[in-house]
Amino acid sequence: MSRPLSDQERRRQISVRGLAGPENVGELKRGFNRHLHFTLVKDRNVATPRDYYQALAHTVRDHLVGRWLRTQQYYYEKDPKRIYYLSLEFYMGRTLQNTMVNLGLQSGCDEALYQLGLDMEELQEIEEDAGLGNGGLGRLAACFLDSMATLGLAAYGYGIRYEFGIFNQKISGGWQVEEADDWLRYGNPWEKARPEYTIPVHFYGRVEHGPDGARWLETQVVLALPYDTPVPGYRNNTVNTMRLWSARAPCDFNLKDFNVGGYVQAVLDRNLAENISRVLYPNDNFFEGKELRLKQEYFVVAATLHDIVRRFKSAKFGSRDPVRTSFEAFPDKVRAKTCRKHPKTSVPELMRILVDEEKLGWDKAWAVTVRTCAYTNHTVLPEALERWPVRLLETLLPRHLQIIYEINQRFLDRVYAAFPGDHERLRRMSLVEEGAVKRVNMAHLCIVGAHAVNGVAQIHSDILKNSVFKDFYDLEPKKFQNKTNGITPRRWLLLCNPGLADAIAQRIGEGFVSDLDQLQKLRGFVDDESFIRDVAAVKQENKVKFAAFLEKEYGVRVNPASLFDVQVKRIHEYKRQLLNCLHVITLYNRIKKDPSKPIVPRTVMIGGKAAPGYHMAKMIIKLVTSIGDIVNHDPAVGDRLRVLFLENYRVSLAEKGA
Template structure:
């Protein structure tokens, strides 16, 4: 049992949700009504629930503004090194509740809305997800922004403000149908447009080499308009900035090319420029070489680098404002992290600025670039690696192609000196791939142009050194690092599972929210009946709540006492939702064969989106829904087995399902999942993992003890050996009766009685050309699932295993990941110091007196460099 708190300790302890002081609640109500009246121009007689959401959002945002301005002033005064995280995706989800958690306003806002006669959960549900990402890569970027602010790093996230984010998924007759995600339809209360910082971005044109230097001329210009979103740290008064660029046509776009008669068409053609930020490409782990995508990648990079140089040049040393003219000290003050190869154009673009605008020598410019840039690799799948056709480059970015060619020439010269006569090595390591169509290998460009290259889990980092980038590792081993991914405990525990967060805080205090390693202190209570009882109770409450959600939204009644067995992630062959399907069919057949046996009841939920052009993935969704149609209506099976496809999986749905899950399915083929972060979210929220030794599962097993996970199947070495010897799916099909029965049912139309050959493509793939070797792990997976079912019948032992898992989560905080990036790549030191709060929620740190004096003196306004 935990020691009872002293009165002094009780007074010091603050709820993880924040205090609800009477004065605070009164202020919130006043400001809520002020925003309803003055911002939204409504009164309570005509206001809608959406109006109430916007009034609440603006009220909470007021508490950010002073801290936001104060933080940027602080960075300007202190001139720390700054990190710029460049990502084509930021999968932020909703902002309101996360902001309340980080500012300790949640209880006060709950109370204020209650007193106003409103329901907080109803208001939160009105907010649209900011779905500017496909999956893990974009959500990781969002977690990293939270951690950078919580660790007091001077950090900026830079990306694109897509008008349409990841599509909304509808399931119609069992098939995925895509609908546009018009998330900005009603406006976004969290962003602030900054037209004063608009930047020109150039495309097309030609290159002139003159005695004065190189000029890129006759270009087409698109303007990049920045929108800033505040990113609050956890209760430290730090508010960093995520700046997303929106494409705008200049006023004279195309007009100069038209006579008066073509004026209307010229104005309409402005859309061609503005399409750049129109829509997020909905591909995950798949490269689509479209011109618009390359435009997006260069657009965000070109605008961002102009911003970085502007901010670097306008600096302050002590009390003296200085304009830096020389960029030679840029790496001392700037770190640029490339989130995968999508922002790889930062390397040639920074070279272009240094060579053509700043007139640096090649050697000096290259030194600056390589010391500034670092690259994170997110995948080993060949179809995901970016390779852009040279013809496309020549047309769209001719100057950058010249620079890449020169980078490659010097790079190959170095390799030839190190390995004389090894022409095959030169071919393998070239930035330019020969073939029917010459292409630029963007990963090779990132490695050559960066001082650090990292994978996102230890096994993944080892694989890229041993296989994908083996040649580069042999040449520059010092560049290669590992940075195992993490998740922010603020959103993925405190916010989405407050009951569990409180139960943990009661045992070990609240500091674990900032230092997740402290969760290991839970091991002292692993045999404590009261903790076991409390954790089991919270899980059951979460399951009951999610069961009610499913009944409301899916019109299906499920057994809340059944095991919630969940696999939610992008639908992809390598993630092996098909292996899960084969287990479902096997379990179904067993129940049908022995209906009177004491089966462990399961509700199996699978969710995720398939890329619109990915036929096999869409067919996998159809198979899952078809299996559910048969299983869920079989009276013999009853509520012992239910199969649900979770429609439109997104951040907000993840926040509901993960706290309610008992079993987390992480079953990719060993060596294919770079890291995974969903696995960490389930672990932190008290679900047990069934998985292969892939990605971060390996380290999760180390931290919690392999005996506390359900590990099965081939390891990376086994997969490699099978690749060499050959994988024969038919051998497993002919040898394992339950597997044969399941496959025959799929092939024979058991699950598609109206169209017997509906799943012929899946059957053909699994039997004859399955890259991910589903059958090879089938037996081990089924046996492991039998162990899961047996343990679930013993709730106490199950929950003790859950406690071991939660206690082992410390390593998987994004705070730890970002601390390692900061110290080992960016040359920065995290700070747990709090910036002094503004004098009130609504002041920026300027006194009214000072502002009035400045106005009287007629001081000219200017773009202050701290923005």
Template sequence: MSRPLTDQEKRKQISIRGIVGVENVAELKKGFNRHLHFTLVKDRNVATPRDYYFALAHTVRDHLVGRWIRTQQYYYEKDPKRVYYLSLEFYMGRTLQNTMINLGLQNACDEAIYQLGLDIEELEDIEEDAGLGNGGLGRLAACFLDSMATLGLAAYGYGIRYEYGIFNQKIRDGWQVEEADDWLRHGNPWEKARPEYMLPVHFYGRVEHTKSGLKWVDTQVVLALPYDTPVPGYMNNTVNTMRLWSARAPNDFNLRDFNVGDYIQAVLDRNLAENISRVLYPNDNFFEGKELRLKQEYFVVAATLQDVIRRFKASKFGSTESIRTIFESFPDQVNHAFHFLINVLVAWDITKRTFAYTNHTVLPEALERWPVDLVEKLLPRHLQIIYEINQRHLDKVAALFPNDIDRLRRMSLIEEGGVKRINMAHLCIIGSHAVNGVAKIHSDIVKTQVFKDFAELEPEKFQNKTNGITPRRWLLLCNPGLAELIAEKIGEDYVKDLSQLIKLHKFVNDDIFIREVSKVKQENKVKFAQYLEKEYKVKINPSSMFDVHVKRIHEYKRQLMNCLHIITMYNRIKRNPMKPFVPRTVIIGGKAAPGYHMAKMIIRLITAVGHVVNNDPVVGNKLKVIFLENYRVSLAEKVIPATDLSEQISTAGTEASGTGNMKFMLNGALTIGTMDGANVEMAEEAGEENLFIFGMRIQDVEELDKKGYNAQEYYDKLPELKQAIDQIKSGFFSPKQPDLFNEVTNMLFHHDRFKVFADYEAYVKCQDKVSQLYMNAKEWTKMVIRNIAASGKFSSDRTIKEYARDIWNVEPSDIKIPPPNEPRDVADDKNPNCTTQQVKL
């Protein structure tokens, strides 16, 4: 059955998503029906939409498996240097559509599912997000895995398979309520358990002096069970591995000394060990010093190091070299983009040559400092090793800076005074051969302020690696209309070389291209407006400016300043309803950490303001406010392509980089932002005149700190600010609880580290410029095109190439893994290229 394609199905024509071949479609339909029958044990009479999703997922996975095995064979045979990316968070989102795109199967799958009488978008929406991350850091890790596979690096992601990922956020009566994210409830078709590679991880116990030296004894053992997920590169047949560890109790856990009465309880207590991988800590940019969190960190590192060394020995131990000599080559063969630990490595020097440390935040409350007592209880031998490392480190510092006691105190791994703590960032720095921040401005702060002493000691260690995003998910997948339009103008190669977007500059004044870009944006807005109306029962004007602020809720990200601007716009409309007003739909979304009271109050204020604005007949469709519930990767894929204005308004010097800012830029939104994080480099690339930059720079913030920030001064001199704050204080937005937001206003006056009032005036004036430009659709779209053309730098492919060259000392591979003869060779034991004993996982 075939039919003409509608505009809505335009994505099916995009060649960069794969070619529709009759054989391809027939094979996919056959695979789909086979999995529905044999894997899911259903027929079309009783199958549910979820069954259809699983049948499609298994069908697509079949096309991964041969490539996955072939890639691992290739790495075993060629033995390239491996990169190991360790992270406590991998915010992967959904896998199905991304896999179809990277394998070039999207269009054939669309056609096959259509011919089967199903809706592929409906099936894609059934997939649970793999929400194993909080925000930017976890999503960055996911983008990096995509880029490493696309660049042909022999790379592995290592993390924890949390049973419960980032909580589901519900908004009830305006308040955030958390629900557990039981994302594995229906099973996960993308993972493969590998019990044969299970490894022991030790905790507690004591250190015993023996004739052969110190020995860690009487430990509690937890087993680390690996689950592997394939990570396909884009159209290159490379499929790398993300290995996530799940905690399991050994069979004799708590049973060795049981008596008859305690047997049941002893079995139930197995949960204590398995709790390690139960749930993701839901804090973003905030350190929570709980024992379980330290257990998680040690669990992933200890299991991963054992696994890495096992793989290393499998490739090297055929030689007659001594163990010491073999491990001297360890740093040449292995790279870890994470911190700690030497207890299973031969020497501190090897540790330093192997590890590299990326710092992701300069906020003091986010940097880890573990109490010495806790480390001594959980990892007694490791505490001894840390003391030894610290002593050697301080001896080195003292030799270079004699009689500088203050410097020794500042640089020590152990912070004295009150509770003794281990400064983990310090341990990371001295245990690594390279230390980097994630945007130029952030790396400068790391070097000149936060870790100044360490940079003076070893200046050659410190580097910058500006973050990036994968254009596969953040353009091809989420914005097919724009992806196709760009391909028509400059060809398809930009998908693997985003710097080619610069070629779009020559179309900035092309009236046809301007109209086409504008049309794609409008189509995305109409589609998202329909989604909002369905989900929130609020009628959205698709011609209004979509002003979007989505990220974790945090004081430093200043959602409060956006809220004050909403109130200011509302007051202006009420003051003069007949005055022309550029219609806006302000969309704010993000999760507050469950224990972060002020962030939850900020959400409550936004929802309260939205309720008043949206129900005021005088305002009508000039202004609408939506708080997006449960913001996550799959929702970002919907909202980002529909955005006109991207809010990136953190206080200068607080946002390490940001990556949402890059996603918006690539998808044709204009940025209103401070000179913070990667905004600075976006302004460099596009020209500051093509962003709406406002507010204090870092030096202004520093001067204000020296002078002393007095919020009252701004309140007294800015009438619109005063009116907005007075309304919040008086209960205008919470008439049933007039003092509901007293804590918020009290914080803004007396405890605002992030100086909302100081930037308010500049922000509102800048927003007026935004509205003015938005009225000129042609000039607005020309600025959009300039931004898209300038966004090439912000590909994670570029970031990974820089890590590979400057830190990991590996080369991206141009060698394409040959395509498997699917699906036969996977099971064909006569095929010499597919012998299972060759695959060293």
């Protein structure tokens, strides 16, 4: 069997055949050498592979900057409606290869590095994952940004620039061990700090009511410093922005203590403020009512909404437009999208800005808020839905609790008018839940304060309407919609599987890369023997390459001709990895009972991370590794069955084809 082509070799072949446009290889080489010398201050005698990666990343980034500036200038001139996607998670993964694909630079960069005697795949491996998400929710946010840029929509992603992302997973003795993900230790060539747009965010304090309205006084201030990352669309010259906020203490933070000799302690106490953006909570499907988590949520909401209002006011002609300055046009220019258990404080914060700072009347402010906000629910798990203790909200965000109480009273008045005498319905629908611990139901708050609510699949949306939020659906059925999640075909087909993308492009052209409906043209090749052979060959080639990777990284030799049975998800009881384990045990027992019985060889691969405090999920990982220890070392089984746990599975590992 001939050696499988590397992805770099395959892309060079594609370029030669004309399936990718020609790039100016000489310009790319000059840009690479310029950044190596002037940005990194290195030459080829002392440069390391990481230096070469940084030089390549800056070279590719150069091709983004002009498009990025022109896109923002276009938005300023045309003043379109802007979409703002707020999330505490953006699981972007690696940026280099995705950017080269979207800009049409990949084959040119491959050729430039080839002429420079460097290996593209080696340099790509050096890039750190931007693991600022736990799994599906964070990855969905990243996919939305890519898709909206490809559609040419004026869209922005807003989140937190965590210093430490999702933990690195090590398997020791079959057990998961967590290690910190210090993804910024070598810097991030894709981001640009924007200190001129730093925003103060307030916590704690007290509220004073007077003739001019409510004032939030004696607060603790944390500064939100924005870092912008370009998000390129697929070959359309559109480059949108993801803005991530980093927490900073103000210069005078507790420095009054200097007068009593406490200067050193005052400086050390700055960490209390900056901890807000220190670490991503490593849990995707369980609500933890921790003060730091609420601080993170409000931090990104407050900074983002003030940024949105600033951009709205400073838009072309905005300051001279009486409709604009009265905020009547705000919902026509702004759509703020929040998701599941993430920035739900956006409703009371927008009300606070409009009522307390912009001096709108309550009814007018509420109409603007509802028309602006939309809510996506990602799960029906009761343990994942936020219910914040009233006492914590009263301490941390006292003005917001007052606003929530007012929203709740007005909403319950509406419910009672629609369903007179139904006191049980009032109890179920209240934003404030009574009990041993009084809590605010944040999902209810988001539904009441949004003009649209959706699930992420039809069956999910139906459950919301018929079960979880049925009372709200009965009150306002037109508010409930469905948006079925999709994928990002550039990363998950063109980038991860260039061989398959090549085989498809040879038959139907490259239009499918930005229009997946064109894949229906493949129906005409369902009986085409050459196409069937090409797809089978690509599949087997990928399996051979991945089998070599498994042997190198995990020390386990697998049969490339076996059926690859893969389940990769966060480890959780409802994800049912346990059922998969029981199936593997059943297959093993069948082989042991009758070794002569023919069976399709199978390689079972399970991957995913367990939340550090989730004991049962960690036990499931231990079970998988223990089953593998038995199955993989039983000579009677041979290569008919193999079981692997894929350690530290992440976006970059997925790009290898896992």
